[in-house]
Structure formats: structure tokens, C-alpha cells
Amino acid sequence: MDKKTSTKFVISFMAALVAISLVLAWVMGRNYSKDTSKERKRIAEQVKALEDGSYTVDLSRGERLYGQFCMRCHGVDGQGSASAPTLVNSPALTASDEVLVKILSNGMKGKIERSGRKYDLVMPGFKMIPAIDLAHVSNYIRTKFSKNSEEVTLKDVLETKLKSVERKKAWTPQELNIPVKN
């Protein structure tokens, strides 16, 4: 190969690489949006299938779920630890259902101060917990750790999930509009 041909060869090789990566990026981007629309459809169908009153609070199931998923960070009595704030009288429990469900689904991060202790950590989200169990654990922590015992229904959970289906990151207290310090 003379010099000219090999330069041509290198240039066309690079052009092919660029083209391939563009196609790959496009395909991956399409799959990504397809996935969330599938998820959206799945949740919308669940909402539609719900009949009025089809959710019943189950606090003992909520307590078991708390023990399984939350206690290692938030403590037996929700009193918190170095790795998580106390849930006792947490402003997240007296905020709207939507705020609570958002925290449980996607987690939370950012600076907060609770009962005189400062935190700047990340709580993981619990997307894998079925919606009905998110309702049970929400109702358990609300009744157990706050004065707010207003029921979070399965429909509330599904509707919030539907609204934030594209959300991947943890929520910040600013986005949730809950106080940074209490």
C-alpha cells in the first residue's frame, strides 16, 4: 500500500467507526425510552385494574417489611443511626403521600439535619419492592413514627410511580420541598 492509499484507508476506517457508534447510540437511546414506556404502560394497567377499596392496610406486614429493608439503617425504633436519620417525627412522614413514595422508590440524598444530627448521605431506592408493599411500609412508618396516620393507598403509590417513571436518581430535600433542618 502506498502512503496515499493507507491514509485513505485509515480515514475511511475511522469514518466507519464513527458511523457504527452513532448507530449504536441511537439504538440504545431507543431501547431506553422503550423501557420506560413499557414500565409506564404496566403501571397504568395496574391503576386501571384497581377497584375502589381494593387496598387494605396491613400494619403487621408493614412492620415485617420495615425489619427486612429499613431497620439496618433507621434502627429498631426508627431512632436512626450514623448511617441514617431518625424517622421519629420526620417531616417526610407528615408531607404528602407523593413525597414519601418518591423517597421509598428512588431514595434520597443531600444535606439534612434531623434532631441535631447532620447527614449528607444517600439512601438507596427500593424499586424492587412491589407497590402494595410500599403502601404497607409507608402506613407502618407513618403510624409508628409520626402523628400522621393518613392512609397511603395502593393507588397513591402507583400514581406517584407513574408520574416519576423516568426518574433514575435519588431525590433531594429541595426537590421534595421538605425542610432541610427540623
Ligand code: HEC
Ligand atoms: C442503606 C441505609 C438505608 C436504608 C436501608 C433505608 N434508608 Fe431511609 N434514609 C437513609 C439515609 C442516609 C437518609 C437521608 C439521606 C440524606 O442524607 O439526604 C434516609 C432518609 C429517609 C427518609 C426521609 C427522612 C427525613 O426526615 O428526611 C425516609 C422517610 C426514609 N429514609 C425511609 C426509609 C424506609 C421506609 C426504608 C425501608 C424501605 C429505608 N428508609 C431504608 C438510609 C437508609
